[in-house]
Amino acid sequence: MRKLLKWTGITVGALVALLLIFYLVTYLSTNRRIHKQYTVQVKPLDVTVDSAMLAYGSHLFVVKGCFDCHGRNLEGRVFINDPKLGVFAGSNLTKGKGGLPVSYDDKAWLMALRHGLTPEGKPLLIMPSYEYAKLSDYDVASIIAWCKTQPAVDHELPLIQVGPLGHLLTFFDKIPLIPAEKVDHHYQAPAMVKKEITxxxxxxxxxxxxxxxxxxxxxxxxxxxxxxxxxxxxxxxxxxxxxxxxxxxxxxxxxxxxxxxxxxxxxxxxxxxxxxxxxxxxxxxxxxxx
Ligand code: HEC
Ligand code: HEC
Missing domain, CATH: 1.10.760 (Cytochrome Bc1 Complex; Chain D, domain 2)
Structure with a gap:
């Protein structure tokens, strides 16, 4: 009986140790991906603000689902708050307190929308840039033009945290945590796509x-x-x-x-x-x- 208990103890201990090692491996692997440095060529875009573009940009902000994660007034919002998955908040996209820095320019917007990257070339998490990377120049310019002209909102958001399940699901490629990995960084988007019922x-x-x-x-x-x-x-x-x-x-x-x-x-x-x-x-x- 004693011997059996001892062996059960050793087996359970070994399993727990194996699981911990496995988690550590997945954690280190996803962590490296999260902090990877990217170098991309950002195609410059003319974001001149005219009234047609502003109206269309406001429409695109809604139909492309931006408000679901960034709020109706671009103030940002927590859209996942789960101890296992993690805490995920879409940024405050205005220049108010807790929002984008004054230095955030058109190139920074393009890095985010077309490459899923911060201005420093680090991945933005969960932000679905693999979809926005395929938008035409005109559509992207309209979104940026409209966002840039929205009033500042003071709203601080919690820092993004990836939970243990978030790491595991990313390891097995079950959730798109790092959109920059799914973006074709050399994609040449069309200048404009004709709006028609086709x-x-x-x-x-x-x-x-x-x-x-x-x-x-x-x-x-x-x-x-x-x-x-x-x-x-x-x-x-x-x-x-x-x-x-x-x-x-x-x-x-x-x-x-x-x-x-x-x-x-x-x-x-x-x-x-x-x-x-x-x-x-x-x-x-x-x-x-x-
Ligand atoms: C955030 C994820 C998400 C996005 C983005 C999304 N869908 Fe869905 N959609 C779902 C899910 C999940 C269901 C199933 C819902 C259910 O069964 O209750 C669904 C269901 C549907 C249905 C109902 C199908 C049925 O058989 O009842 C239609 C139609 C649909 N989606 C169309 C679209 C279209 C068109 C788009 C793009 C413009 C879109 N969806 C974008 C997640 C999404
Ligand atoms: C599924 C949720 C989601 C949707 C939809 C979404 N975003 Fe994001 N976005 C995020 C998250 C989360 C971040 C912050 C990522 C990070 O800091 O790692 C982010 C970051 C950004 C950034 C970079 C800001 C910064 O803090 O560096 C910009 C710009 C941005 N989003 C614009 C948009 C626009 C415009 C749209 C619609 C075309 C959009 N997003 C749709 C989740 C989303």
């Missing part, structure tokens, strides 16, 4: 859906453990049965033809509700072609 324009818009619905839009498991599965939004899913009106209704009200009320925390329909008729029609055309 599958091509729908495809361009659908980049905003790929972060969750995957590149092929077939969906899959949720990035957040325990989260609802991400639906297939090609004709293989429910969408194959929906008319254009039903599709628009679902994206504007969160209510699907099957009678399901989508939760904005799962499927951000408060973002898609702001899409124009033209944008939703183009998206529908494209998704129905898949």
């Amino acid at each position: 599958p091509a324009y729908g495809k361009y818009l659908s980049i905003s859906c790929t972060g969750c619905h995957r590149d092929d839009l077939h969906g899959g498991p949720n990035h957040v453990p325990g989260g609802v599965p991400v639906a297939d939004i090609t004709t293989k899913g429910n969408l194959g049965k929906w008319s254009q009106e039903q599709f628009m209704m679902a994206l504007r009200t969160g209510k699907t033809p099957e009678g399901k009320q989508l939760n904005n925390e799962d499927m951000p329909w408060q973002m898609t509700t702001a899409y124009t008729e033209e944008e939703l029609s183009a998206l529908y055309l494209y998704l129905r072609s898949l």
